[in-house]
Amino acid sequence: MVSRIVKVEPFDLVVFGGTGDLAHRKLFPALYRRFLDGQFSAPTRIIGVSRQPLEREAYQATIADALGQFGAAAPGDGLQAFLEMIDYVPLDVGSDEGWSLLETKLAGDPTRVRAFYLATAPDRFGVVAKQLARHGLVTPASRIIVEKPVGRDGASAERINDAIGAVFAESQIFRIDHYLGKETVQNMMALRFANALFEPLWNSAHIDHVEITVAESIGVEGRAAYYENAGALRDMVQNHLLQLLCLVAMEPPSSLDADAVRDEKLKVLKSLAPIDASNIGALTVRGQYGAGASEGGAVASYAKDVGNDKSTTETFVALKVSVANWRWAGAPFYLRTGKRLPQRVSEVVVAFRAIPHSMFSADAGRISKTRLVIRLQPDEGIKLWLMLKEPGAGGMRLRYVPLDMNFAEAFQIYAPDAYERLLMDVIRGNATLFMRRDEVEAAWRWIDPIREAWSLSNDPPRPYFAGTWGPAASIALVERDGRSWTEEVV
């Protein structure tokens, strides 16, 4: 099957932080693939910005290297034509020098889409917005893209949003959570709202609980300084896990229009039952990995990885979350995320209620709950686990088997990286898969009391061995309710 390519209008994209990890690993490979697929129209211009004093050709060479390193495509497949579109401006965003060169390079038709991608630390977001305005670079067709995390708590997120909002209208601001660009995440909306099967059952009368797992097998890699300051709650839960929760829990929006979808997600965030000092012990588990075995070898502890024996930064979080509304009362959402877990996997498990009565004899076997497993990575796809009769003449024996739909196999098509979809959405001006200001701030308002309660308690994060599923308390969090994490079916 061939995916349909709808060309976008010619555009200018300025990547602040154009020499950084995100730009090299994600943004340029994504742009290159869209270019190779023929989605760009000439003349499109891409301009990298950072403090490094590079000439244009030298910068193009770094991009060619990055494309090779991060497997975008074999050299030769239009590489030269792609590099021709790329330019570079050295400047320090905190200084007034260098902006006139950027202005010169952007000169031309002021009605063209002009996108500013802020692939820099969040504390630079406000400065860049201010400088863009000060140097007259913001046109009516401009938009700004900011990376998650927006801030490190509610107050800093508000400051950043104020600073960007002083220059750009909300409709021009695209806050990226790349999870929303994943095919399976978008498929969650298709599954729920393009089929008659699930929506009538999508409530606590029929659903027992929901699990959301975002597990990484890696440690902090090259991001120790950032991670030590952030921790798993800020880095993963505030954005990726809460966004997934919103998509599972939200009411059907009236359309796919950006505000219709975001209004419904916001209502979910506002319905989350508070977790604070009064219930922190019962509803949360935080952990930190110790030495162990991971990715086929022995690995050091987190404390060693970041060079801080006294670190209390959490590398694992498990939460029991209640969405306090009619649809979900009584069906908890169990969330967990962590580093140095046994495998890299992100998935949502919707566990339906047990059948009220079994007509089968004990010989038929145990009847497991129907489960819908929505896998975001790796192997994007959907499995519906059902009880079926084992084939044969040996009587009624029941087996728990999946209806298994692996997207790559089913569609015979390569699933685009999330950044490919999201970058093209920015150029098209489609904000459905981006976070609105009030969503980001509502998420922080729910997260901040958890962090505050943790820091008030004198309990350090619970240790867990690298290569395991986190502290034993995470298993107890779910088993206390007579349930268990769905490891066995994946």
Ligand code: NAP
């Ligand atoms: P990074 O590797 O440290 O890159 C930062 C970039 O910003 C570099 O190009 C740096 O170049 C530039 N920069 C820093 N200060 C500057 C200044 N004053 N003026 C101009 N340029 C400046 O960081 P990253 O990992 O790419 O992350 C970028 C953003 O994306 C962060 O907000 C991060 O949280 C977010 N993010 C990253 C990832 C990822 O996979 N890396 C994933 C999700 C979100 P010079 O030092 O040469 O100026």
